[in-house]
Amino acid sequence: MFVSVDELNTQQAKWIDARFSLQDSGEGRRLYNESHVSGAIYWDLLKDLSDMSKKDGRHPMPEKDALTELFRRSGLELDDLIIVYDQGGSPFAPRAWWFLHYAGFQHAVIALEGFDELQAKGLPVDTLEPSPARSAVQPVWNEELYASREFVEQTVAGDTGSRLVDARSAVRFRGEVEPIDPIAGRIPGALNFDWEQLKEDGRFHADATLREQLASVVKPEEEVTVYCGSGVTAAPLYAMLKQAEYPNVRLYVGSYSDWISKEDAPVEKG
Structure with a gap:
């Protein structure tokens, strides 16, 4: 669940950047474009972690097919170590983590540190948006x-x-x-x-x-x-x-x- 990156082998990890702002829906993407942990994929609360075409509340759950496509284009496998982060102390990384947890990714964790703290710890950052090799992962949903x-x-x-x-x-x-x-x-x-x-x-x-x-x-x-x-x-x-x-x-x-x-x-x- 919540883990300090000091306890993890970050070199073997796949990273998800889930920064967002409920007051400014474009802020997370802007922050990601300015700088992010090297290799991190950006997941947007509205575009990736919600299906805003639905009427089931303000942040409706995406269909399983859409989530599976998100996982596959992010290059994820069920046994990957996946570290999700946001600004720190925010609900967006836990939201992203819950979908991974629900889908059967057993080694997904939420970084206790937000991006600024991760950078201060010396983790490599850049502005490059990666293009991971597409996976064929098949989620194991836990209802x-x-x-x-x-x-x-x-x-x-x-x-x-x-x-x-x-x-x-x-x-x-x-x-x-x-x-x-x-x-x-x-x-x-x-x-x-x-x-x-x-x-x-x-x-x-x-x-x-x-x-x-x-x-x-x-x-x-x-x-x-x-x-x-x-x-x-x-x-x-x-x-x-x-x-x-x-x-x-x-x-x-x-x-x-x-x-x-x-x-x-x-x-x-x-």
């Missing part, structure tokens, strides 16, 4: 990591035994403020763990205190389904739960924005 809308509906009805955990801020969770989606509130029955709590001084951390905070919301032996507004900021919460050795975790990629897209979908406030 136990994915929560469909139907699964979440069954969870709300009490039929799955999974615990919903909302990764948004407490004020959005309670429905007091909603700056993005048209309906304020949360999916009924959800608990709350603000993804910003996963960070310390702008960097993800996984110490004993954080594990205690997570366990105070949901126990490791419970099955957990995480969501946020659009499936982006829930990805680091998913990754951190796995880091904390929670064995049964799912991600509702459509998240709250998908949930409220259905007329008369129930929501809770307070």
